[in-house]
Amino acid sequence: xxxxxxxxxxxxxxxxxxxxxxxxxxxxxxxxxxxxxxxxxxxxxxxxxxxxxxxxxxxxxxxxxxxxxxxxxxxxxxxxxxxxxxxxxxxxxxxxxxxxxxxxxxxxxxxxxxxxxxxxxxxxxxxxxxxxxxxxxxxxxxxxxxxxxxxxxxxxxxxxxxxxxxxxxxxxxxxxxxxxxxxxxxxxxxxxxxxxxxxxxxxxxxxxxxxxxxxxxxxxxxxxxxxxxxxxxxxxxxxxxxxxxxxxxxxxxxxxxxxxxxxxxxxxxxxxxxxxxxxxxxxxxxxxxxxxxxxxxxxxxxxxxxxxxxxxxxxxxxxxxxxxxxxxxxxxxxxxxxxxxxxxxxxxxxxxxxxxxxxxxxxxxxxxxxxxxxxxxxxxxxxxxxxxxxxxx
Amino acid sequence: xxxxxxxxxxxxxxxxxxxxxxxxxxxxxxxxxxxxxxxxxxxxxxxxxxxxxxxxxxxxxxxxxxxxxxxxxxxxxxxxxxxxxxxxxxxxxxxxxxxxxxxxxxxxxxxxxxxxxxxxxxxxxxxxxxxxxxxxxxxxxxx
Ligand SMILES: Cc1ncc(COP(=O)(O)O)c(C=O)c1O
Ligand SMILES: [Zn+2]
Numbered sequence: 001x002x003x004x005x006x007x008x009x010x011x012x013x014x015x016x017x018x019x020x021x022x023x024x025x026x027x028x029x030x031x032x033x034x035x036x037x038x039x040x041x042x043x044x045x046x047x048x049x050x051x052x053x054x055x056x057x058x059x060x061x062x063x064x065x066x067x068x069x070x071x072x073x074x075x076x077x078x079x080x081x082x083x084x085x086x087x088x089x090x091x092x093x094x095x096x097x098x099x100x101x102x103x104x105x106x107x108x109x110x111x112x113x114x115x116x117x118x119x120x121x122x123x124x125x126x127x128x129x130x131x132x133x134x135x136x137x138x139x140x141x142x143x144x145x146x147x148x149x150x151x152x153x154x155x156x157x158x159x160x161x162x163x164x165x166x167x168x169x170x171x172x173x174x175x176x177x178x179x180x181x182x183x184x185x186x187x188x189x190x191x192x193x194x195x196x197x198x199x200x201x202x203x204x205x206x207x208x209x210x211x212x213x214x215x216x217x218x219x220x221x222x223x224x225x226x227x228x229x230x231x232x233x234x235x236x237x238x239x240x241x242x243x244x245x246x247x248x249x250x251x252x253x254x255x256x257x258x259x260x261x262x263x264x265x266x267x268x269x270x271x272x273x274x275x276x277x278x279x280x281x282x283x284x285x286x287x288x289x290x291x292x293x294x295x296x297x298x299x300x301x302x303x304x305x306x307x308x309x310x311x312x313x314x315x316x317x318x319x320x321x322x323x324x325x326x327x328x329x330x331x332x333x334x335x336x337x338x339x340x341x342x343x344x345x346x347x348x349x350x351x352x353x354x355x356x357x358x359x360x361x362x363x364x365x366x367x368x369x370x371x372x373x374x375x376x377x378x379x380x381x382x383x384x385x386x387x388x389x390x391x392x393x
Numbered sequence: 394x395x396x397x398x399x400x401x402x403x404x405x406x407x408x409x410x411x412x413x414x415x416x417x418x419x420x421x422x423x424x425x426x427x428x429x430x431x432x433x434x435x436x437x438x439x440x441x442x443x444x445x446x447x448x449x450x451x452x453x454x455x456x457x458x459x460x461x462x463x464x465x466x467x468x469x470x471x472x473x474x475x476x477x478x479x480x481x482x483x484x485x486x487x488x489x490x491x492x493x494x495x496x497x498x499x500x501x502x503x504x505x506x507x508x509x510x511x512x513x514x515x516x517x518x519x520x521x522x523x524x525x526x527x528x529x530x531x532x533x534x535x536x
Binding site for chain 2: 301302303304305306309310313322323324331341342343346376379380381382383384
């Protein structure tokens with residue numbers, strides 16, 4: 001059986017998105033800035049895509065800016081706000097310990113350039129405390145940026161409440177919603193969001209395309225200078241096929257949101273319950289305030305990379321936050337941020353599902369994971385030691 | 394990042410996995426915090442490694458290097474086993490991705506630790522310098 005369960009890394013493009021894109025390569029190949037009819041066709045395609053996305057997020061068309069993806073949107077929102085607010089003497093930014101590197105590294109860059117950064121604790125369940133946020137906001141706070149849903153452990157933040165606090169205190173609020181858009185209901189007005197980052201490839205759209213929602217009235221300075229595209233705010237000839245594909249994918253995701261959520265929660269909960277039967281296993285992060293398709297667990301005494309490579313051999317594609325998969329010496333900062341010790345964080349497994357996954361696949365995973373864990377534990381000196389310490393050997 | 398076929402072969406079907414209950418020398422190196430621990434068991438007869446087994450907690454390159462290293466020292470005299478370097482193990486595996494080199498250093502250390510354990514248990518004198526390595530699996534020791 002083949003089970004692609006790494007949809008948080010990226011998704012397969014949907015037929016709907018691909019079919020919407022094809023004409024943009026063949027017939028609608030013009031430059032949207034050209035005044036002739038070929039260009040105008042492309043212009044209309046981009047305009048319609050923008051309207052579609054704005055409609056789904058409940059904002060105005062001219063509050064959507066196309067970018068090259070989630071990373072660019074995060075960079076733009078954060079660096080732009082920093083520059084804007086520094087002029088008013090505000091050089092303090094609040095975020096969380098477990099943001100994506102697109103946010104954390106941007107903050108680190110700003111810190112080197114004279115900004116002060118406060119990273120909120122996310123506690124054992126991977127969710128911030130609103131009181132911590134209230135206490136952290138200062139006179140000179142320029143921005144609060146908190147991710148909508150975490151890419152590794154899938155926990156979902158109380159975004160509306162965070163936004164409400166920011167509104168009340170007069171602080172701008174950005175959210176990295178790359179993992180949430182297309183998977184959770186989002187209404188930027190109701191949710192009190194000033195800026196939001198999204199990325200096409202996380203919801204069956206194409207890669208290398210994203211958008212930033214930026215509420216009208218916030219005059220973000222440009223990140224990419226050049227031509228007059230995106231109402232003079234983001235230069236570069238539009239990636240018309242990708243823009244159209246992203247809009248089509250989002251429309252499909254939004255239309256099927258409640259149905260997909262129901263299905264995914266069923267798969268997710270079945271896999272979690274099934275894998276929790278493995279001794280010395282645990283779920284990372286809150287079990288309910290969690291993305292519908294996210295399973296994140298740790299298995300003591302095994303190392304994540306070995307686990308995921310053995311899973312690949314039986315047709316299951318997953319990911320891990322172990323040091324050896326992160327390419328660094330430490331396990332992922334996300335797992336450490338929820339208080340896991342290094343040796344447990346090394347044994348992490350993330351399965352992220354999409355609506356194409358099935359309950360049969362869930363059962364297949366539940367059947368395949370335990371023997372692999374057993375095999376790895378049987379050859380693990382760490383497991384041997386743990387068993388001895390616990391008097392099981 | 395990509396592993397060579399050799400690495401995958403040794404990772405999927407590692408050689409010499411297990412323990413030797415009446416081992417003459419046992420060496421354990423690495424630590425859980427870093428994500429890899431290697432434990433090497435040696436059976437030694439008349440200065441020759443007659444059997445070797447390992448247990449490893451770690452990534453694919455840690456497991457593959459354990460497997461390859463045990464292959465390379467099995468049946469060899471101790472003097473030769475002590476000369477085995479990480480570099481030789483990595484070469485025998487047709488290389489490792491650069492970010493993975495640090496996962497391979499344990500094999501050489503585990504062998505040395507096991508031989509030293511054998512010397513200690515049998516009151517055999519040895520030159521300390523021969524066993525010069527950082528006990529606490531220093532990730533910085535890259536070749
Ligand atoms: C939470 C989060 N933010 C940002 C990104 C970066 O998005 P992109 O790959 O589109 O630049 C990702 C993707 O991995 C993500 O999961
Ligand atoms: Zn490793």
